[in-house]
Every structure is written in C-alpha cells, then in structure tokens.
Amino acid sequence: MNAGSLSLTPSKPRPAVSSPLTGKQLLRLYYLMIVSRIADERALIAHKQGRIGFYVPAVGEEAAEVGSVFALSPEDWIFPDYRGSGIALAREMPLKIFFDQVLGNIEDVLKGHSMPSHWGDSSLNIVAPSSPICTHLSHAVGVAWAAMMKREKMVTISYFGDGGTSSGEFHGAVNLAGVFKIPTIFFCRNNQYAISVPVDRQTAVTNLAEKASAYGITGVRVDGNDVLAVYLATKEARQRALRGDGPTFIEAVTYRLGPHTTIDDPMKYRGKTEEESAWKRDPILRFSEYLTTLGLWDMEKDQVLRNKIKEDVNLAITNAKEVPKPEIDSLFEDVYSTSPWHLDEQRMEARRFVASKRQIQ
Numbered sequence: 001m002n003a004g005s006l007s008l009t010p011s012k013p014r015p016a017v018s019s020p021l022t023g024k025q026l027l028r029l030y031y032l033m034i035v036s037r038i039a040d041e042r043a044l045i046a047h048k049q050g051r052i053g054f055y056v057p058a059v060g061e062e063a064a065e066v067g068s069v070f071a072l073s074p075e076d077w078i079f080p081d082y083r084g085s086g087i088a089l090a091r092e093m094p095l096k097i098f099f100d101q102v103l104g105n106i107e108d109v110l111k112g113h114s115m116p117s118h119w120g121d122s123s124l125n126i127v128a129p130s131s132p133i134c135t136h137l138s139h140a141v142g143v144a145w146a147a148m149m150k151r152e153k154m155v156t157i158s159y160f161g162d163g164g165t166s167s168g169e170f171h172g173a174v175n176l177a178g179v180f181k182i183p184t185i186f187f188c189r190n191n192q193y194a195i196s197v198p199v200d201r202q203t204a205v206t207n208l209a210e211k212a213s214a215y216g217i218t219g220v221r222v223d224g225n226d227v228l229a230v231y232l233a234t235k236e237a238r239q240r241a242l243r244g245d246g247p248t249f250i251e252a253v254t255y256r257l258g259p260h261t262t263i264d265d266p267m268k269y270r271g272k273t274e275e276e277s278a279w280k281r282d283p284i285l286r287f288s289e290y291l292t293t294l295g296l297w298d299m300e301k302d303q304v305l306r307n308k309i310k311e312d313v314n315l316a317i318t319n320a321k322e323v324p325k326p327e328i329d330s331l332f333e334d335v336y337s338t339s340p341w342h343l344d345e346q347r348m349e350a351r352r353f354v355a356s357k358r359q360i361q
Contacts, residue, residue, distance in 0.1 A: 020232055023296050029070060029227055030291060033062040033284050035309050036086035039095065040258070042313045043085075043102055047262045051321065052102055056083045056117035060257030063283035064189045065159075066090045067230030068252070071238060072157065077125045079140040079158040083189075084129065087159065088119040091126055095316035105323035111334065112326040117261075134164040137173035137186065144177075144184040144241075155241045157185040157234075163194025165211055166202050174249065178215035183241035185234065186249045189224060191256035196269040212249035224252030225283040255281065328354045 019026065040057040047055050058065060065086030069078070080087045088098060097109060101119055104112040109121050110128055120128025129136055140158035147154050164170050165188060177184050194202050205211060212219025218240060222233040230252055237248035255278040259266050266275070291297035332339065332347045339347075 019294075020228060020235075023294070025070075026291060026294070027296060029066060029231075030284075030287055030297070031305065031309075032066045032070070032090045033086070033227065033287065034305060035095075035313070036062045036066065036089050037284060038306065038309050038313050039089065039098065040085050042310075042317060043099075044258075044262065046102075046317060052116055052262075054116050055102070055262045056260070057258040057262075058083050058085045060278065060282065061189050061191055061224070061254050062086045063227035063287065064187075064224040064230055064252040064254050067227040068157065068159075068187055068234040068250075071231045071234035073154070073238075074125070075152075075154040076238070077127065077140070077143055077154065077156045079127045079136045079143075079156060080119065080129050081133075081136070081159045081161065081164075082115070082117050082129055082131055083161070084119055084159065085117070088121075088124075088126065091124045093119065093121060093124060093126075095312055096319055097121070099317045099320035100323065103317075103320050103323075104325065105320060106326050106330075107320075107323050108326075111330055113330075113334065132169075134160050134167045134169035134173070137164075137169055138176070140184050141173050141177045141182050144182045145180065148183055153242060155183045155185060155238050157187055159187050159189065161194060162188060162190040162192070162199050162208060163197065163202055164188065165208050166194075174212075174215045174217065174247070177247040178217045181244060181246035183244075184247045185237045185241065186247060187234070188249065188251045190251050190253050191224075192254075193256060193260070193266075193270070195260045195264070196266075198269075207251070209249060209251040215249075217246055218248045219251070220248060221251045221253065224254030225281050225286060227283060227287050254283070257282070 037059060040059050043052060043055045044057060046052045061083070065084065069087055069090035078087060078091065098119065100108040101110060101114070102116045104116070114120065114128050115131065118129050120126050127136065127139065137158045137160065140156040144156040174186060176182070188208055190199065190208055192199055207221055209219035209221040220233050220237065223229045233250050237250060240248055257275070257278055288297060288302060328350045329347060331350065332343055335343060
C-alpha cells in the first residue's frame with residue numbers, strides 16, 4: 001500500500017475560513033502526519049522486540065516534515081537527514097518499501113547498504129542520507145547548481161537539526177549557495193536539542209534564522225508545529241528559488257517529543273515537566289482541532305482513520321519481516337565498477353566467516 005492511499009473526503013463543505021489548501025488537501029496532510037506517527041510507534045515496538053537494531057523517530061516533528069514536503073513538486077530533489085520518516089512517507093514511499101529499508105531485507109531499494117532510518121529512493125528523488133551532520137547540504141547545493149546551469153525548473157531541499165547550524169559543513173554550503181544564488185532550500189528543524197545539547201549551549205543566536213543574513217540569503221522563522229505555516233514558508237521559498245532570487249534558510253521551531261534515537265534516554269537531560277508541556281503542543285493534536293473547527297473532522301472519523309492506518313502499518317511490517325536478509329556478498333556489491341583486489345579478499349574472508357558460523361550452528 002502506498003502511504004496515503006486511504007481515501008479521505010470532507011463530510012461537508014468547508015466553511016469560509018482562510019486556508020491555502022482545499023479540504024481534501026488538508027485531510028491529506030493530516031493522513032500523512034498520522035501515518036508518520038504510527039509508523040514511528042510501530043518501529044519503536046519492533047526495536048524493543050529485537051527485530052530492529054536502531055531507529056530514529058520523528059515524533060513531534062510531523063508538521064515540519066510533512067508540511068515542507070507537501071509544498072514541493074515531484075521533480076524537486078530531497079536531501080534528508082537521518083530523522084526523516086515523515087519526509088519519506090509524505091513523498092509517497094510505500095509502507096512496505098519503508099519497512100524493507102528499516103529491516104534491510106533483499107527488497108530494500110538500498111540493498112541493505114544503509115542504516116535504518118536512512119531512507120532513500122531515486123524513483124522518488126530522495127537521496128539517501130548519511131549520519132555525519134550536514135555533509136549532505138553541499139550535495140544539495142551542487143545538484144541545484146547543476147539544474148540551474150541546465151535551466152531546469154526544480155529546486156533541492158536539505159534537512160538538518162539546530163545543532164547542524166554550528167557545523168562547518170553548514171557554513172560552506174550556505175555560503176556557496178548565497179554567493180551564486182543557488183535554487184535550494186535549507187530546512188532546519190529546530191527541535192531544541194542536538195542529541196542532548198540544548199540550543200543555547202551550542203550557539204549564542206536565539207533566532208537561528210538570523211544566521212541567514214550573514215550569507216546574504218533570506219531567513220524565515222516559522223512555527224514548526226503548524227503544518228500550514230510550514231507549507232506556506234516552503235512554498236514561498238521554492239517560488240523564490242525558481243525566480244532566481246536565491247536560497248532560503250527556514251527555521252521550523254518544533255520539539256522532539258521522543259528520544260534522539262532508540263539508544264537515547266531523554267530523561268537524562270530534560271525533565272518530565274518539560275516533556276508534558278511539549279505534548280500539549282503536539283502538532284497532530286493541533287491540526288486535528290483545526291480540522292474540527294472547519295467541520296472536516298471529528299473523533300469518530302479520527303479513530304476509524306487511526307485503526308485503518310495501524311492495520312496497514314502492521315501488514316507492511318509483517319510482509320517486510322517475511323522477506324529474506326541479503327546474502328553476505330551484497331556487502332561488496334555496488335561499491336566499485338570493477339572490484340579491486342583488497343575488496344575481493346574481504347569478500348572471501350566474509351564468506352569463510354559465514355560458513356564457519358553455519359558449521360557451528
């Protein structure tokens with residue numbers, strides 16, 4: 001099943017309330033936010049069961065991820081970071097493929113070469129991320145620069161956290177993009193923590209969007225828990241880039257409601273009161289209440305939707321678990337066009353290791 005294939009139609013005409021999207025589009029946004037939340041929750045359960053070795057949830061950041069992707073066009077290229085479940089699913093990644101990648105089976109489009117939560121798919125114009133902070137920003141700038149030179153009407157967008165704005169890679173990429181007015185979007189999800197380090201301990205700037213002025217580009221600070229505000233900011237940034245007005249740095253102020261990863265304990269560096277306060281600003285709850293005021297939604301519909309998505313997610317991960325793992329030789333494929341001698345030696349050593357394990361069993 002493709003993420004978002006469940007049909008949602010408004011139960012009544014939408015009232016005359018200002019909105020940049022139609023009722024059907026608003027419901028679509030809500031679906032994508034819910035499917036991202038439930039997929040994350042199911043993956044965390046699978047981790048506790050020992051089925052997944054590592055996972056990076058995006059709980060609390062659904063509005064920032066879904067809203068920004070929704071503003072893009074299919075021809076735009078996405079350069080996510082490792083916290084991107086909402087990005088992948090909003091880009092129409094099928095749930096089965098989503099969990100194939102998490103489990104690293106033989107039907108994973110990345111052939112098991114990437115860590116879990118590092119989604120990529122060239123058919124969706126999603127470049128697989130790597131874990132080092134902000135190294136992909138320069139790649140996004142390079143692709144957008146090439147498109148600009150070829151007069152292609154597309155932009156790139158790269159995602160990163162608040163901690164990334166203090167990295168050298170951020171400086172190099174944003175500076176280059178500003179000088180040559182590259183049609184790219186730098187999207188920062190300021191979720192308040194760089195792993196365990198709060199924002200005020202890693203930068204003296206209280207408004208991260210102000211950093212844009214140092215590079216001569218447009219900086220926008222937006223409520224990252226407001227999916228429509230994020231959508232509009234990203235849409236305007238895309239239009240600005242296509243006009244030739246250069247890149248935009250968007251700071252979406254949000255909060256990471258869950259752990260940094262499954263090996264993190266956020267209670268070690270933030271208090272229970274802080275988390276409880278943040279949950280009251282849950283972007284999904286906020287958007288649900290908004291849809292209700294428009295007459296598009298109610299609690300009964302919400303429960304039906306969540307039950308259906310849970311069924312779809314459970315079916316997808318069940319099917320993904322039945323797919324075999326890659327053979328050991330897959331580790332050495334797609335590395336070089338012609339395999340060098342030292343890689344061949346490593347391949348033979350790996351084969352011997354696997355064979356010895358099988359003999360012991």
